[in-house]
Amino acid sequence: MATETNPYSALVEDxxxxxxxxxxxxxSATARGVDLERxxxxxxxxxxxxxLTSLSRHYDCLTVQYDERLPVPSHLFAGxxxxxxxxxxxxxxxxxxETVVIAAADPRSEALREQVRQLVPAADYEFRVALNEDVCWYIQDYLHAKAELLIGIERTGLAYWRNTMALWRTKLACHRxxxxxxxxxxxxxxxxxxMVALSNALTRMDHNVLAPHHLAVLVAGIVLAGVGLFDYLKVRGSRMDLPCQSVLMDITEKNIRFTERYHLDDAPARAANEPLLARLTAAIPQYCTILRPVPASKERTHLARERNLLAAQRTIAASHRTSYARARTGLSLIRTGVSFIGLGIAMNKLLGGGPYSITDYILAGAGFLMLIDGLLWYLPVHKLKYGMGREIRDP
Incomplete structure (x- = not known):
C-alpha cells in the first residue's frame, strides 16, 4: 500500500x-530525517x-531540472x-x-501556492515539480550563498575577473x-x-680629418646614434604607458583581490616589511582539486575557481617580469652610461687636448645622462624589492 501514495510509485510501475x-x-529516509529522493x-x-518522471506523473505537471544556463530574471527573486x-x-x-514558472518540490501544496502569491506578484503562475535538491541549488546560486555553495552563476563573476586579469597582463606585456x-x-x-668615438680617435691619431674612411665611420655613427636616440626618446616620452612602480604593484594587488573570497582564508602570514609582490604570491596557496560532485556543473565551478587562481598567479608573475624588465632597462642604461663616461675620460687622457677633444666631453656627457636615466629606471624597482614593502590594505 505504501507505493500507492508514494510520489515515486511510478518507479515500481516502470x-x-x-x-x-x-x-x-x-x-531509511524517515529514520534518518532526510529526503527520500536523496x-x-x-x-x-x-x-x-x-x-522527475515519477514526480511528473504523480503531480500531473511538467518538470524542471536545475540548469546553470537558465537566465532567471533578477526581479523574480529580488528581495x-x-x-x-x-x-x-x-x-x-x-x-x-505574464506567467511566472515556479519550481516546487510539492506543487500541490496550498500553503506553498499561497506563499508564492504573497511573495511573487504575477498575473498567473505555473507550478512545475522539481527535486528538492535542485530547488536548493537555485536558491544557493541566485541568492548568493557562501562561495563554497555556489554552482553556476558564480562562473560569470569568475570569468569577469579572468578577463580583468588578462587585460592587465596584456598591458604588462605591452610595458615589457x-x-x-x-x-x-x-x-x-x-x-x-x-663609431663616433672610433672616428674621432682615428682622426686624432692620423692627423687627417679628411680621410674618407674616417668620415664614413663618423657619418654612420651619427646616423645610428640619431636613430637610436630618436627611438629611445619616443619610447621614453610615452613611458611605455607604464605607471610608476608602486602604482604597478597597487593595480596588480587590486586585480587579484577577488581571490580572498575563495582561497586566502588559510594563507600564511607574511611580515609587513616584505615586498608587496612577495606577500601577494605567498597569500595564494597552491590549489588543485579533482572533484566528482553532483551536479557535474558544480565541478566546473570548482575548476573555474582553480583557473582563476592560476590566472592570479600568472598575473603576479607578469608583474614580476615587468619589474625585472624595468630593472634591466635601467641597468642597461647605467652600464652604457658608465662605459661612455670612462671612454670619454680615457680618450681625453690618452690622446690629449686639441680641436677634436670636444668629442670626449660629448661622450662623457652623454654617458652621464644615460647613468642618471638608468638610475631613474632602476632605483624604484630596487627599493620595492629590498625592504620597502607595504602592508596589504583591506579592500
Missing part, C-alpha cells in the same frame, strides 16, 4: 525499483530523470529570503509572458615590449656613439 526496495528506502539517488542508483524559500521548497525560475624596444634603441645609440 520496473526501475521493486516495491520492497522502495519501502525500505522510505523507512536516498534513492545516492544509495539505490535511481537517476534524476527517472525521479526573497533564502531560508523562507528553502523551508517552502520552491523558487521562481522563469517568466513566460616597450622596455625591450627601449633597450634595442639604446644598443643603436651605443653603437653609434662608439
Amino acid at each position: 520496473g526501475v525499483i521493486d516495491a520492497a526496495l522502495l519501502d525500505a528506502a522510505q523507512r 536516498v534513492l539517488l545516492q544509495e539505490y542508483g535511481v537517476s534524476r530523470c527517472e525521479l 526573497l529570503d533564502g531560508k523562507v524559500l528553502r523551508a517552502g521548497g520552491w523558487f521562481p525560475v522563469m517568466q513566460l509572458g 615590449t616597450g622596455h625591450a624596444r627601449a633597450r634595442t634603441a639604446m644598443k643603436l645609440l651605443r653603437w653609434g656613439l662608439a
